[in-house]
Amino acid sequence: MTLTVLAPGPLTTVQDLGRPGLAAEGIGRSGAADRASAALANRLVGNAPSAALLEVTAGGLVVRADAGVWVALTGARCTGAPYAAPAWLGAGEQLRLRPPARGLRSYLAVRGGVDVPPVLGSRSTDLLSGLGPEPLAAGDVLPTGTATRPWPGVDVAPVAEPVRELTVALRPGPRADWFPDAAHRVLTGTAWEVTGDSNRVGLRLAGPELTRARDGELASEGMARGALQVPPSGRPVLFLADHPVTGGYPVIGYIADADVDRCAQLAPGDVLRLRG
Structure with a gap:
């Protein structure tokens, strides 16, 4: 077939x-x-x-x-x-x-x-x-392949449909100390807008700039789905399914894996809020 x-x-x-x-x-x-x-x-x-x-x-x-x-x-x-x-x-x-x-x-x-x-x-x-x-x-x-499993016991599933404004919990990242308290307050107090530059690699978020508490370069580190990385622009990027294996910008926080599923449904113009 x-x-x-x-x-x-x-x-x-x-x-x-x-x-x-x-x-x-x-x-x-x-x-x-x-x-x-x-x-x-x-x-x-x-x-x-x-x-x-x-x-x-x-x-x-x-x-x-x-x-x-x-x-x-x-x-x-x-x-x-x-x-x-x-x-x-x-x-x-x-x-x-x-x-x-x-x-x-x-x-x-x-x-x-x-x-x-x-x-x-x-x-x-x-x-x-x-x-x-x-x-x-x-x-x-x-x-298409050959079906090898029986049908499930139910044929209709209740689902939580996507939303235009989403709030998820933010966990501290390994480089949270690279940012002052003021930047963390901005991070959790902003309604971040998903930009049209977003894709399967990550959600690019528009909002105020997150300033650093320290300068300098960071050696490349391992990256994971759900990492919230802050590039030189100061606007965070939330990594999704096709994220890079390593990255050289500080990760200020992480979002739980189940919440990343919900974030992946955000379209350009939708809003993401991060709860610390």
Whole structure:
């Protein structure tokens, strides 16, 4: 069975759980930016958690089923498409994902998973390193795997949909002492706006400049998803799925992994607040 891509939208990639454990070789994990939504989509069609699926940024994807197949859509809700429940897509039928009213990333799972060739044990597209399959283009034909698991016990899932303004807890980072108390107060007292320069690497936040308490260069250190790094501009960057393995700017704080899923749904113009 295959799906044919008729239109990819602004950005659609294949994602799974990523490539954990390869940071020492300079390879980031990558994988779905909103892991919880991806896991739910797979669960709804009876896939293993490791099954590959499509991450659709800002809607616009149109696919055609070349044979009948079950699909499920989670994450950002796209108008007119079945949501948070398995849906049958008949042979020759098209599924069109319109831009979501809230949120940024939608996850389309197909029963059996998207069966593109893995690279270093994963089918994920890593936009920073260039590993994995290319972002989808019109005319791509995606093979689907064979379902090996039974259907789940429920067929509808209650979900917390994305919001336009999000507040998450901030944990101290390893270089929090590089910033004075005043900068920390600014960090937690500002409504940070997500900029259009954001991507799967990180959320770039617009707001007041965070001044340092000390000057000097910082040797490159290991980076993790959820790190809040402050570059020379003084405006923080929150690292997402395709973050670099190392970085040379101070990390003022960290956001818990589950909250990073929610942050990954913030679109340009949305607001992020950090609670200390």
